[in-house]
Amino acid sequence: MTAATEPTRPRRSDATRAAILQAARDRFAAEGYERATIRAIAADARIDPSMVMRYYGNKEGLFAAAAEFDLRLPDLTTVPPGQLGEALIRHFLSRWEGDETLAALLRAASTNPGAAERMRAIFADQITAAVAAFDTDPAAAARRAGLVAAQTLGLAFTRYIVQLPPIVTMTPEELIAWVAPTLQRYLSGVPEN
Amino acid sequence: MTAATEPTRPRRSDATRAAILQAARDRFAAEGYERATIRAIAADARIDPSMVMRYYGNKEGLFAAAAEFDLRLPDLTTVPPGQLGEALIRHFLSRWEGDETLAALLRAASTNPGAAERMRAIFADQITAAVAAFDTDPAAAARRAGLVAAQTLGLAFTRYIVQLPPIVTMTPEELIAWVAPTLQRYLSGVPEN
């Protein structure tokens, strides 16, 4: 190895890398994994398809880079216990509107095993960890996290992918009003009332 | 035209047609629209790919035939109002387990506009019609139907497509116990309560 280079000296190609990643997210979100072609992504980014290969190895590598996603869940222990549901759904909605990474992940997870695995990891790990803060039974916490994921992903699926008219039409505040109590019960309630 | 033939005289090719349809449903459900190839479907059905074209015109026509789906919702007016949620989720679960058509539709709806349109039609029309039986405000009924679809499709998506471990592990009865109250509130409750 050479002597330690400056850790973050900007490379000239960083702009290209970023352009590719942005175009990839757009295409993956709009068309899903298999319909989004390397050639179209490269054209959007105004470079040659071979550059995509140089920087990301292959299509799977590109998707892995483009679908990097963090729910950025807040620390639920600082939220009043009665407002957990509202805090969660509010956070999810604001996290999605304006970041198409989740749409890309959702579309791709339907057909691409790697994307499905990524989705499992994100929702199982991150939500379960957040829930585990106040339900100390691991199995119960996982179940609660799964139910939250089911309601949450269902909302995202119908609003952003299928675009079911009544769900698309509803304002964030309306959605919050309806869904918050559901999440609240999944987080802290007991089954069958 | 010739004189009216017997309306339902079985053609010799009916078995082939059915085999193609079954193979198509399997492949579409397992791999989604674009990964499921006509060639693979034909191989599963042990016939030549050109037969698929002869009988279904093209790939879209085949999918349209394979994704024919009816929720077969029961008449909700005969259900005690307090058990609407449980009746619905129970019906959905039994309708899905063992019929992969919905999985095919779900997977395909993520990437195929026609499949998404079909999904919208099924859930908007059929559920809305069922809900309209006891909420006479059309806009409110559509909203309730949308929320039911969101929760329901989210459950299907996490259980059959993404296969989120805690959701896959739960028994139908456990799922019913958790989800029934949610649907009950979406059907007959008021927001933020």
Added chain:
DNA sequence: CTGGAATGTCAACGGGCGTTGGCCTACGGT
């Protein structure tokens, strides 16, 4: 100023896809 590394272009490959049209086979009405 110079030479090597970084950045980017170009043309082509092998392969799989949906789809087509021609040809063979065997059933079944007359």
Added chain:
DNA sequence: ACCGTAGGCCAACGCCCGTTGACATTCCAG
């Protein structure tokens, strides 16, 4: 027994895909 026709196969077409390797250009350290 005949033969029209429905059912089925085969080979090929044109297209687009992911991916590759050779070549051109730009940058920057020495």
